[in-house]
Amino acid sequence: MNTNISQWLESKTGDTKRQMAIKLGHTPSTFNRNIETAEVVIAVCRAYGINPVEGLIAAGIIEAFEVAQAATESSLAEVPETALLEEVLRRAAGREDVSNVRKLQLVDEDPDYSNMSVEDARNYGLAAKEEDQNIGRDESPHEP
Known part of the structure; x- marks a missing residue:
């Protein structure tokens, strides 16, 4: 996974990791331990009105070509x-x-x-x- 996901989320949301954790109802330490998981990336993106697919790509969880392929097929x-x-x-x-x-x-x-x-x-x-x-x-x- 991409270790820069926290920087990406901070730049997209305009909030610190602590502020994101509080907004999601997580403790900052739990949030920091799990920030690279798909669940947390999706939760942050949804809470801030960001397309979760962009977050998953930025985190390295999925690749852009996989999204394009799935979108085309469906x-x-x-x-x-x-x-x-x-x-x-x-x-x-x-x-x-x-x-x-x-x-x-x-x-x-x-x-x-x-x-x-x-x-x-x-x-x-x-x-x-x-x-x-x-x-x-x-x-x-x-x-x-």
Whole structure:
């Protein structure tokens, strides 16, 4: 852990360690012994309106890349699929060479599959082409 966490907390709060301990209801000696623990860092940060994640990073308890990774994963899980697709399309439109990017059309409702042509099914990614990998003639017998 970072031994400069007390200096970081003092600079962020504007209080001494003693003042922080009193504000948290701790004795100064207990506070000083535990100042590098996640619990104390979080408690001080919350008491002073500081983002606790910043304190945990400053204390060396967690790394900034871990926070970014966790935030990205949890944020992406909450994003609707259409918003993800729109972002992919927006990024692809900014590329100079978009020849390998298939054009997608976002629709609010499912198409009527019963009247769909083979070409439309392929455009929606619903039908395979014979030239696709692992696609070939079906040699197994079929029942009428």
